[in-house]
Amino acid sequence: MLSRLIAAFCIIDDALQAMGYKDDPQAKTPASAILTLALLAALEFGGKHNKALALAKDLGLFTHVPSPSRFNRRLHALYPLLLPLLHLLAQVWKHLHQAQAYALDTFPLPACENIRAPRSRLFPDKAYRGFIPSKRVYFHGLKLHLLVDDGKFVHEVNLTPGSLHDLASLLLLPLDLPEGAELYLDRGYESHLYEDLLREAQEVVPMVIRRRNSRRYLPWMQYLAIVGRRVVETVGSMLHHLFPRRIHAVTQEGFVIKVLTFVLAHNISLLTQKMAG
Numbered sequence: 111m112l113s114r115l116i117a118a119f120c121i122i123d124d125a126l127q128a129m130g131y132k133d134d135p136q137a138k139t140p141a142s143a144i145l146t147l148a149l150l151a152a153l154e155f156g157g158k159h160n161k162a163l164a165l166a167k168d169l170g171l172f173t174h175v176p177s178p179s180r181f182n183r184r185l186h187a188l189y190p191l192l193l194p195l196l197h198l199l200a201q202v203w204k205h206l207h208q209a210q211a212y213a214l215d216t217f218p219l220p221a222c223e224n225i226r227a228p229r230s231r232l233f234p235d236k237a238y239r240g241f242i243p244s245k246r247v248y249f250h251g252l253k254l255h256l257l258v259d260d261g262k263f264v265h266e267v268n269l270t271p272g273s274l275h276d277l278a279s280l281l282l283l284p285l286d287l288p289e290g291a292e293l294y295l296d297r298g299y300e301s302h303l304y305e306d307l308l309r310e311a312q313e314v315v316p317m318v319i320r321r322r323n324s325r326r327y328l329p330w331m332q333y334l335a336i337v338g339r340r341v342v343e344t345v346g347s348m349l350h351h352l353f354p355r356r357i358h359a360v361t362q363e364g365f366v367i368k369v370l371t372f373v374l375a376h377n378i379s380l381l382t383q384k385m386a387g
Contacts (some may be wrong), residue, residue, distance in 0.1 A: 115171065117382040119146040122383050125198050130190065138174040142186045150343040152375040157368045185367060192370045200265045206384050209259035212287055213294040213342035216276045218242055219289035219369065221251035232362060240272025255368060258345045263380050264373050269366055272371035280304050294338040297321060351377055
């Protein structure tokens with residue numbers, strides 16, 4: 111664990127320097143240490159920051175470990191850097207792994223039990239009420255949209271209200287894919303218009319799991335689409351293993367920060383394994 115944390119700290123510190131970020135001269139704990147502590151909480155304690163801070167203090171990981179309230183303020187101040195940091199790490203990953211196939215999928219993130227949805231203070235609007243077709247159940251919270259490659263690395267991520275259709279991720283995500291790459295999608299993303307736009311504008315080959323009554327249904331193509339899409343389901347299981355039963359947060363921004371730190375922890379774990387290998 112310590113070696114992985116040291117590697118994560120070095121990666122984050124170099125990435126922040128490449129982004130041109132500079133800490134305040136009065137700050138006792140650098141931003142790279144704050145993000146490393148957040149990763150420690152995501153990897154080992156299900157996002158519980160108090161336990162991560164207590165362990166870091168016992169092990170003497172850093173010269174100064176902030177109090178939980180101070181750590182929370184520092185982490186919220188670094189929130190605008192999380193998505194650019196994920197994008198920069200994705201560029202680093204592209205130099206280490208030449209991916210030829212990508213997969214896009216959406217995962218529900220319940221914020222509370224269904225019976226508590228009308229009294230939810232974190233997400234009080236009905237727009238956060240979503241439906242999971244595979245399980246035929248409703249949930250109340252957000253949807254996590256992930257674009258991953260065949261190496262299980264998350265390249266793009268977005269969070270939307272639960273009621274938003276999965277197809278919206280094709281418009282909300284940049285989908286910065288190399289020419290000729292294959293993009294595997296499930297039935298929820300089937301749209302002939304968007305498929306043609308991807309093929310003509312970005313020269314991306316959409317591989318969609320289609321309904322049997324679709325005009326573009328080909329039996330042999332379905333097998334390839336199902337097999338190629340398994341990687342995003344594997345990544346979803348890996349992230350679900352890191353998630354606690356319920357992600358605890360007091361504000362919507364805090365909920366999003368915790369989700370992004372889980373994705374960041376997953377990516378940095380893959381980077382450290384790739385560099386060590």
